[in-house]
Amino acid sequence: MAERELELIFGPQHLGMVGNLSISLNVEGDTILSARVNPGYLHRGFEKLMEYRNWIQNFPLVCRINMIESEPVEMVYAMAVESLAGIEVPERAHYIRTMIQEMSRLSCHLTAAWAYTSILGFDTPAQWAMGDRDYLLDLFEELTGARVYHIYNMPGGVRRDLPEGFEDKLLAFLDAVAGRLPDYNSTFFENRLFFERASGIGKISAQDAVALGGTGQVLRGCGIKHDIRKLEPYAAYGDMDFEIPTREGGDAFSRVLVIRDEMVQSVSILKQCIEKMPSGKVYEKTPNPFKWKIPKGETYVRVESARGEFGLYLVSNGGNRPYRAHFKTPSFVHGLVILEKLLQGANIADVGNIMLSLYVIAPEIDR
Amino acid sequence: MDKLVGLLKGIFKDTDGESLGKNRLRVTAPRGSVLAVLDYLKASGFYQLKSISCVDWMDENEFELVYHVASMESPLHLMVKTRIARDNATFPTAIPIFKNAGIFEREIHELFGVEFEGNPDLAPLFLENWKEIPPFRKDFNMREYVKETYDSIPSFEEYQWQKEN
Amino acid sequence: MDRNNLIKWLKEPKKMGNKYSLWAVYFSTACGVIEVPPVLTSRWDAERFGIIPVATPRQANLFLITGYVTTKTLKAIIRTYEQMAEPKYTIGFGSCPINGGMYWDSYNTIKHLDKYIPVDGWIAGCMPRPEAIFIGVTKLWGMIDKGLATGYIRYRENYDYYRGNQEKLFGSMEWPPLYTLKEGTNDG
C-alpha cells in the first residue's frame, strides 16, 4: 500500500449504506482505488433450508429472499415447481400473477425512488414515493393478506381470488400515481440538480455490462433492449402491449430514468390486466403436501424482476423436497462484480449513489 | 436448437445435448472439454454467463457444475454441465472466458469446497470463521449443527439460576 | 404536548426527555427494515413520536433489531450497541430474534437475540406492521415511565454472561470488553 492509501470500511452501519452490506474501499484522498464488497450479513442459507422443507413448505419461505420485492421470487419458485411437476395454471391465475408482478415492480421502483432521492438530497419526492408506495401496500394487503410478504403466487396458481371491488381500487390508485408522475418529473427526474448529481456517475459500457453479467436497468441503461418479459413471455405478458424503455448513457442518470419510464409502462400493463382479466378459477389444486413427490428432473426458470433477471435452477431427485435450488439474483452480479468495477476511480461521496443506481439489494446477494 | 446440438456434437465428440422444454438446452460435457465448449458458445453468441450452479450428488460421490449461459438476442438458455469427483474437488477456472465467473466460483468454493484452479480470489464470501465442512454439502447436517452451536448457549434465566445455585 | 404531561416534565425531566426523543440508530439489520421507511415518512410520520434516524450510534438511544440476525451481523450489532450512550433501549422485531422464526434451522442465524444483548421489548409479527411499531414505542414509553426498560443496566451488570456467550459463539472477540469482567464468575 502506498503511503497515501487507506483502507476504509463502509458499512454495514453507515448513513450512506442502504441495506446490510459492507464495502471495504481502498482510497487515496477521496478517490477509490479499488473496492471489495463484503456480503454475508444477511446470509441465511436459503438454498440449504429449502432442501429441508417439502414442496409446499418452501412456498412461504422463498419470498423472504427479497423483502422489497417478494413477488418475482414466489413467481420463479411457483413456475419452477409447475414446470417440473407438469402443472397447468388457469388462465385467470396468469393474469392475476401478471398484475401482482407489475404491482410489485411499481412498489419496488417507488422504494428505489425513495432511496435514491433521499440519498441525493431530494427530500420532497422521497416522502411522496414512500407515501405512494404505502397505498400500494394497502392494495397488496387487500389482495393477499399481508403488506410485505404476500405468500400469494402458489404452485398451481394464486392463493385466493381477487376480493370484491379490487379492480376499482387499483384503478383509482393507478390514476393517482399517473397524476403524480409529472410532479415527480418536475421535482426530480427532470430536475436540473438531479442531472448534475447523477449524470456521468457510475458509467459502464454496453460490452462491459454484458460481459459482467448485468441485467435489467444496467443493460437497458446502456441501450440494450433486454427484458425477459418480451424475450420469453411468461404469465400473461404475451398478451400485454408494452415497450422496453432504454437509454444510451450507461450512467446512474440513465438507469434511473429507465426506472421512471418503467413505472409508466407498469401502470399501462396493470390497466391492460384489469381490462383483459378473464373469468374462471385461479388455482389448480396441487397434490397433498405431505405426499407430493416431483419426478426427477431439473429446470431453469426466469422472470424479469424490477432489478433484472431473476432465475431459479431447481433440481428434483424424485423426492418430496427440492434436491438443490440455486437462485440467480440480479443483485448478486450487480452488487459483487459491477459495483466493484464501477467504484474504481469513483469518489467516496458517490458510493451510495452508484450502489443505488445499480439497484443493489443486500438480502438478494446473500440469500 | 437441434442445429446447435449438431454443431456441438460435431466439434466436441463426447458432448451430448438435450432439450429441456421450451428454450432450454442441456449440454453435458466431460470435465476436459467444458471450458472449450464454453469458449465455443461464447464465440457463437452466448456472451453472458448468468450463473454457475453446483449440485452435490453425494451418493455418486460427484459434484455437478452447471454453467448457465445465454445470448442477449435469443431466448435460448443453455446449461452446460459436467461432473467432477467429490473428494478434493478441483476444476479449472472459467475466468479467462467469462470475466464474471470468478464470483460464482468463489461462492461455490465457500459453500461446496470446490477448488478452482487459476482463480486468484477464493476468499470466503458469506461466512466468517466457518470451521465445519462446507455447509451446502449434503453430508453437512444443518439441524444437528444448529443444535450444537446455538442451543448450547445458556439463556439468561439459565444463567441466573446457575448463579444462584 | 399533553397538558397532563407538564407536571411529569417538571418532576422528571430526564425520564421525559428519554421518552420523547428516541433516536434510532441507522442500521438496517434485516428484512424488518422494510417497514421502517414507511414509518419514518409522511404517511405514518414517526417524528410525531420523537423518533428520527441518526447517523451514528453515539447519537442514538434506540436500537431497532429488525428481524433475523446472522452471526456476522450480530458482531456489528454488538459493536454498535456498545458504542451507544446510556440510557439505551433495544426493540426486537418479528419472530426471528425471539425464537429463530423462519430461520430456526439455519446455520448462520442466531436463534435467541437476548442471549447476546439485552432486549427491552419484542414486537410480534413477520414483519411487524407500522401500527405495531408505534404501539411498541408507546409500550416502551410505559416501561421507561415505570423504570422497567433496564436492558442496558442488565448488560452492564451481567456483562460476564453476555460477553461469555458472545465469545462462545465467535471464538475470539476482535475488540476489548466494554466493562471489566469479574473473573471466574462465568467461563461460558
Next chain:
Amino acid sequence: MTNNKTTTLKEAKGSILTPFKAIKYLFQKPHTLRYPFEAKEPSLRYRGFHLNDWEKCTGCGNCADICPNQAITMVKIEEIEAKPGRRNERPEIDYGRCCFCGLCVDICPPGSLRLSRDYIHIDHATNSFKYIARDEKTEAQSFVPADTYSVLNASLAHRKADYEGFVSDLNHCLFETERVHMPEVEAGERKLSFMEQVIGYNREEARKEAERCLECKLCEEACPAHMKISDYIDAIYEDKPDESMRKILEDNPLPSICGRICTRHCEKVCSVGIRGEALAIRWLKRYAADAVRDYKKAVEQAMPEPTGKKVAVIGAGPAGLSLAYFLRLRGHNITVYDALPAGGGTMLIGPPLYRLPREAIERDVSYIESLGVEFRFNTKVGEDVMFEDLLNEYDAVFIGIGTSKSRSTGIKNSDKCVLALDFLRQNKLGKGTKVSRRIIVIGGGNVAMDVARVALRQQNIQYPGEETEIKTVSLEDWDIMPASDDEIQEAKEEGVQFNPAWGPEEVVLDDEGNIKGLLCKKVKSVFDENGRFAPTFYEDQKMLLEGDMVIEAIGQAPDFSFIPEGLFKELKFTPRRKVDVDENGMTSIPKVFAGGDIVNTNLDAITAIADAKRAAQGIDNFLRKED
C-alpha cells in the same frame, strides 16, 4: 415519453424553477394518519394471530405437520374429553417462530383454525409469545367487543371479538375434498344377477385416492382393531401393495373380507371427511387385497418357535379366524370347529354375493389355513364333538359363535314366515330358494336390506321380464332407520319399496292357508323417553300389505345350546345380554375366552377382529403363565 438517443442535458428539460411546482402540496390536507388515535383497519383477508374453534378442532395435528417453522406444537388439554375422532390436543403457536403464512389454515381439515386481523403483541418476556389458540367461544375474556377494545392495550390477551381475517376456503385448501369415484355396476344391470356390485379401484385410481390421506391417524384411533391405516395407505400411494399388505396383516387377517363389508368406523372420523368426502379407506384396503394375489408370497410371514400349546376355537367367523391367526403367529396349535362347510361364519352366509363373493372369503381363510391352522368344518360343537371334551383336550377354548339364530316377530301365523338367516344361507351356500312374485320383508336394518335385495335378484332370475315386487316394513321411520344410507339408496335404485313406521300385527292367510298379506299398524313411537326399545302404535290406523311370501329380518341371537347346562349357569352376562369378559377376553368360566358379536355391541367384523386380538393376547399370556 421515451427518448432513446443519448443522455444529455436536454433530459433535464425543466427550468430551475420547476421543482417549486411542488409547493401546491402545501395547501393540501396532509395524508399522515393520526395513528393510534385514528385507527386503521387491516384488510379483511389479513393474516394476523390465530383463532381456533376448540369445538370444531379435532386435534389432528395437520397444522403442526405443515408448519415450515415448527412453530406449532400439539399440547394436551386436560379439560377436553378425548374420544375417537377427537383428540384432546390443541395447537400451541409460538410467535417466536410463526411467519404468518397461513399454511396451517389452508391445511386445517375442519376449518377450525383461522387467522384473525389482530396482530399486536408486544412484551419484554419471550415466553409470552407462546399461545394456545382459542377464539371468543371458549375464551371470552380475551376477546373484547370493538367498543371496549383499545389498541394501546392490544396483546394476545386483549383482542377484538369477531375479527376474522384469513380463513379456510375449500376451493383453495391444500387437501382434496373429493373422493375418487368408485366404479359400480348400474342398478338396472346389477339387480338381474348376483355379480359383485362394486368394481374396485385400478392402480391409478387407488394411488390417487391414497394420495388424499393427510396421515393424521385419527382413523387409527377410531378403528376397533387400531389398524395402521395411514401406513398401509401410504404404501399404496408409493405403489407397494406388498408392503401395504404387510401393514394390514399386522392387525387384520381378513383384508379381502373387510375390504368389502367393513362398517368403516375409520371413515366416520376421517379428517378430510369433515368438510369433504372421507377417504375411501375400505376400498383402498380392498385394492391392496386384490392387488396382492398371494398373501403368503407378499408377506413372507416368519413363524415363531412352536410352543406345543393347543387352543380350540368354536366358530370360523371373523372372531374365530382372527384369533386362530394371531395365536398361530405366536406359535400355538389351533383347531377351528365350525358347523358350516367352509370358513367365514356369518361372513359366509350373511353378506350377499353381490357384496362379498365366495372367492374373497376363501382367499382370507386359505391364507390362515396356509399358516398351519387346522380347520374342522361340518362339525357342530354340541353334536359332532362335545364342548366338555374340548375343555379337557385343549389348553384354552375360544368361543366366537356369533349370532346364528334369526329372531322371529312372534306375531300371529309367523310360523309361515321365512327367517332371514335361513333365506340368506340357502341363497349363498345352497342352490337358492324358490321365491314368489310379491315378497314382504319385515325389518329396517342392513340384514333386511340384504334379504330384500337378494330376494329381488332371485325374482329377476326366476321370473325374467315379469312384474314382481318387494316391500319392506319397518318400525323405524326414515330418520332412525338402522340400515346404512348407502344400502337404502341402492335398494331404492333397484326398486325395493319401503313402508317405514309400520309395525307388523298379523300374517293374513287365505282359506287354503297360503299367505295373503301382512296386516300392519301405524307406529307412534319406537323408543320410550329413556331411549329404550318400546314401540307404541296407533291402534286405529291399519293397513294390509299384499304379498305371498314374508321374510322376517328383525335381528339375530346367539345359540348357546352346545354348552352343557351346568356350565352355562357359570357363564356371566352383561345387562345388555352380552357375554361378560375381562380385559383378557376371558369369560367367567376359566380358560374359556370369547369374542365377536356375542361380546360386543357393535356387531361387526372389525370389532370381532379387535376382540380376537385382545383375546389372543390374553390367551397367550394365560398359556405362558401356566408354564
